[in-house]
Amino acid sequence: MTAQPMSPRTTVRRGASHAEYGKSEILAVLRAGQIAHVGVDTDEGPLVLPMAYGVTEDVMYLHGALANSLLKAGGNGVCATVTLLDGLVIAKTSFNNTMNYRSVVVRGTPRMVTDGAERLEALRIITDHIVGNWEHLRPPSDSELRATRIIALPLDEMSAKIRTGPPVNDDVDADAAHWCGEIPLVSAWGSPVTAPDSGATLPSSIAALADRPVNP
Ligand SMILES: Cc1cc2nc3c(=O)[nH]c(=O)nc-3n(C[C@H](O)[C@H](O)[C@H](O)COP(=O)(O)OP(=O)(O)OC[C@H]3O[C@@H](n4cnc5c(N)ncnc54)[C@H](O)[C@@H]3O)c2cc1C
Structure with a gap:
């Protein structure tokens, strides 16, 4: 674990040895991910939706x-979670099975992005984060x-959990004849298919x- 928790409510209690609070380490996970699961309280109850995103040093744009x-309800505060699955970790008991992963939780109250220049920059950041082809596209039209709607979630209250390595078995299972180990998850993009x-x-x-790595 590095650095200090950013707030009491983003202090990892369970599995605290996997906690990471360093901003550059957390940003590295956010830059490697593609999808944020974003949760809000709505009039109809809790709602969590998967969304594309992009990040600067200071904000997550959605x-x-x-x-x-979800974006309309964000004024009451949101929680955005990014999860990268790196592998299955198979122990000698189901209780000790786990996964290797990198995950980030960002909590805060977003602001609506209304400035024209920032809105364009936010769209560029999101597009380049996911695809990386903003400069080759027709610019957005006024009607688009x-x-x-664009919101900016501050990156000043967040935490990461990162697990790597083999399973941890209980002492009582030391001599048990069950296989244990890891199955790394390897993802790759396929070849581009040109549209008709x-x-x-x-x-x-x-x-x-x-050719870019997935979840580097
Ligand atoms: C791929 C994956 C699968 C998981 N599967 C399970 C499962 O099946 N069952 C289960 O109980 N847990 C699972 N976890 C762990 C889960 O995300 C929580 O960390 C754990 O359940 C503890 O929850 P808590 O509310 O007691 O955490 P607490 O430690 O009380 O949470 C306090 C604060 O710690 C931070 N925090 C907690 N969890 C995370 C996280 N994963 N990443 C970043 N910050 C975090 C948040 O800021 C949170 O507000 C999984 C995690 C990942 C990444």
Whole structure:
């Protein structure tokens, strides 16, 4: 564990040996992930939705349709969780089975992004985080921008849990004849498939995207 917890409510209690509070270490997990599960309280009860995101050193940007219920309800505070599964950890008992993972929990009250320049920059950051092809795209139109809600969640109250390594078995199982160990999860992008209405042949910049590691 490095650094100090950022707040009492983001202090890891269970499995505290896996806690990580260093901002650069947490940012590394956020930059490696693709999907945040974002939770809010709504008038109809709790709601957690998977969303694309992008990060700066200071904020996590989330975007969606103007009518998106989660983004509208975010004023009451949100919790965004990013999870990277790195492998299965198989112990001698189901009780000790676990996973290797990197996960981050960000809690806070987001602000609505209304400034035109910041909105464009936020969309660039989200697009480049997920795909990395902003500069090769037609810029968003005014109507597309009007239809999009963007919020910025501050990155000043967050925690990470990171587990690596083999299973931990109980002493009572030391001589038990059950296999134990790890199965690493290896993910990869497939080859790009050009759409029938593509207006261009596959550029090398897009082909290169498929060579990027998943969850590096
Ligand atoms: C892929 C995966 C699968 C998991 N499966 C299970 C499961 O099946 N059952 C189970 O009980 N637990 C599971 N966990 C662990 C789970 O995420 C919690 O850490 C654990 O359940 C403790 O919850 P708690 O409320 O007691 O945590 P507490 O330690 O009381 O949480 C306090 C604070 O610690 C931080 N925190 C807690 N968990 C995490 C986390 N995972 N990542 C970053 N920050 C965190 C948050 O800021 C939270 O507000 C899994 C984790 C991952 C990544």
